[in-house]
Structures are given as structure tokens and as C-alpha cells.
Amino acid sequence: MDKLILYLQYPFVRYALIVGVLIALCSSLLGVTLVLKRFSFIGDGLSHVAFGAMAIAAVLQLTNEMVIILPVTVISAVLLLRTGKNARIQGDAAIAMVSVGALAFGYLLMNVFSTSPNLSGDVCSTLFGSTSILTLTQTEVWVCVVLSVAVVLIFLFFYNRIFAVTFDEDFSRAAGTRADAYNLMIAVVIAVIIVLAMNLVGSLLISALVIFPALSAMRVFNSFRSVTVCSAILSVVSAFFGIVLSILAGTPVGSTIVAVDVAVFLVCYAVGAAKGGFRK
């Protein structure tokens, strides 16, 4: 405990906690929708795209990598959500394709045009987000706070529409809701969250932040509202304890958070099974 209080006096630890909790909150809100729309893998695909984009930014030696990463990821998100309905390439195949393709090209670019003396270290920290969350600057924290607040507000404001479009797109469209616009919005928001979350858990583990809290909450609760609220709470708590644990135990931040998420899921699974009398 003393150790924790000592650590909390360092600003970088506080930053990590703030950013971690905010990202966990945002990703879990959209996670419920993505899981239910059968888009669990979209987080994974997009994070690999973001990795590829980061490699391009590194090769071009841009000082502000966000300029490239954010638009590329947003565009990919829009395209991926759109192919969900395309008969020629199935949604899951499209995601898998883009995902591994971007990963391969990203690594290739980093290798060919490498300027860094420690290439595998760089790649590893991008993929697993090993330490970057502990090296956040104040500006990055503010960017993250602003974007997170925007995501939460958008989610609250459009909550009913997001529910309606997720549950039944055709019905929504017939009732005059512009389902495509909402899908587009969901795609853009999820892309923003993924780019933010790269700092936290790295690009390989982002899916976990998106899907685990939602899946855990779905085991236990029965209405969309309670699932969403529970998923947000689980995600925030897991992220908080994950970061604290990783600081205390000196483990990598991203994988510790995900490990906590997995543990929470197992607990929820057991609770759900007990509650439902082993229904499924």
C-alpha cells in the first residue's frame, strides 16, 4: 500500500491511470454493440491497420504520428463495417484479410526502412504496448480526456438509436432511422477508441478491451441497459486494478489488464451459469 501511494506521487503513474480508465470506459461502451453485431474482430483488424499506419508514419519520419494513424484507421473502419453486408467478401473474411495484411506490411516497412537500432524492441512495444502508457505527456493525456468525453457524450446522446440499430437494422430503417449514418458513426468512434487504446495495451490486445467486458456483462445481465452499465463498470475496474497490479508487480501493463479482464470474465461466466441453472 505504501508502495502504491509512493508511486501515485509520480505524475506519469497518475496519467497512466487516468488514460487507462478512460480508454477502458469508452471501449466497453462500444464493445456491447460490436459483440452483438458480430463484429468482435473489428477491434483486432483495426488495431493492425493502426499498426501499419504507424509504420508508415515512422518511415516518413513524421513527428506527429496521429496525423496518419487516425484517418487511416477511421477509413478502414468505415470500409470494414460496410463490407459486412457485401455478398462478395464476407465481413469476417474482409476483417481477417485487412488485419493480417496491415500487420505484414507494417512489419515489412519497419524492417526495410528501419532507422531505429532496436527494431524488435520497437515492434514489440507497438504490438504489446509495453511501456508507452507510462511515458505519456500531458498533452497526450488531455487529447485522450477530450476524445473520451466526446465518445461518452455521443454514446449517451444516441443510446436509444444505437440500441435500435443494433437490435434490428431493417426495422430501424423502415421506421425512418438513418441506420447507415449510425453505423458510420459507430465505425468512426470505434476507430478513435482503437487509436487511443494502442498506447494502453498495444495493438495486439485491443480486442480484449472491447469484447471481454461486454461478454462478461452479457453472462450476468438481461437487459441492454444493465449490460452496458455493467460492462462499463467491469472494464473500468479491471483497467484500474490491472494498471495498479502491473506497477506493483512490475509486469507489462497491457497484458496485465487483459489478464484481469479474462479473470473477470471467468467469474461472470460462473455467476451466469449458477444464476441460469446451466441453461446453456
Next chain:
Amino acid sequence: MAFITATDLSLGYDSQVIVSGLNFTVNRGDYLCIVGENGSGKTTLMKTLLHLKEPVGGQIVTGDGLKKNEIGYLPQQTLVQRDFPASVKEIVLSGCQGRCGMRPFYNREEKSLARENMERMGILALADRCYRDLSGGQQQRVLLARALCATRKILLLDEPVAGLDPVVTAQMYDLIKDLNRDGITIIMISHDIEAAMKYASHILHIGDRVFFGTIDEYRKSETGHFFIEGQKDGVESNG
């Protein structure tokens, strides 16, 4: 002026035409059954009526005070819905989304409308239950209540009794009949020609031959005779 008037309608995917030359009208209070073989374009027609798809040719005109988004829709269940964590209340309330316009939240009036329709469908006691835990018949009632939140005029039902057992099927048909008696116009896709002949006022048969007319006309027509007998033979040889 009829609710819906279709003139020389052609339907299909991209530019491939599945069915063409459809002419029919739906008036206030009608009970129209759309019958035809699998793949004849029934669901495509439904989606076109809902403005989810553009017709390949011809046109659909709505009139008699029917607005585009005043059509209640009971779709076939999708894979997504089968294990969706949502309470009955939430789903029924989502039927009100067309009334909201730009307003992000439901108001008291819409909440009481949802309640009314749950009562009407006899599912008020289930309001807080989870959709995925309900029986097939109960789920259909939930979706019907949602559709009723979207309209007071016309309901489009896409095979509302698919997968239901005979008792629940009969209840479902009675429920729909009651709605029709209360003045709601019904358009229903059905495989069940016997029920269609029993309940509907008009038949639209699509496929190789196209027929539109009242029940009596259909019974006398060659298409109808052929189709009704065909179905009966099918049932007998199956049974």
C-alpha cells in the same frame, strides 16, 4: 386513394429481375396475403414496400394519409436477435424511434404507448424479462408490439408464424385477425395457404404466374386453384 398502389412493379437484385409486372392496391382495412413459392421474391417485395430497397422498375405510391415511416414491420428473426440481451420493454419501446425525429430520448407519451401495446399483446407481465429467454410465440408478440408502436395504420408481417407450434400459430393468427378488425391494415407473407384463405381478404400470388384479387376471385382463378390443390396434395402426401 389507396394506402399503397403498386404499378407495373419489377423487383430484383442489382439489375437481375426476379418478378415483374406486379400491379396491386392495398386499401385501408384490407388483409392482404402474399403467397408464392420460395425464391419468388416475397421478401424482396416486402423490403421494397418498406423502402429498404429500390424497385428495379415501376413504382409504389403511398396515399390516403399514409406516410413513409408509418408502416409497422414484423421481420423474420435474425441470428443477432436470438441471443440479444435486451428486455421486452426496451425492444417494444424501440418501436417508437420513428416518432422521435431528432430527439434522442423517448418521452412519457411514447413510454405509455409502449405499455399500451404490451398490454394489447398480453406481454405486460414479461416487460422486464429478457427477450432471449422467451418462447417463440412470446418473441413474436414482442416484435408485434414493437411494430404497433411504429404504426396505427398498417402492419407488414414477414412469415409471422414460422417456427411456431400449431397452437401458438392459431393464437398468432387470431391476434392478427383482431388487429385487422380494429382497423389496422395487414400485409402478410405466408407459406400457409390454408390460413391465408381463411383469414385474408385479398391475395397477391407472385411467381411464374402473378395474381392479385380478393379471396373469392383467387379461389376461382386458375393460379389459385392450382396452388391451393398443390399445397393440399403436398400436405397429404407428406402426412
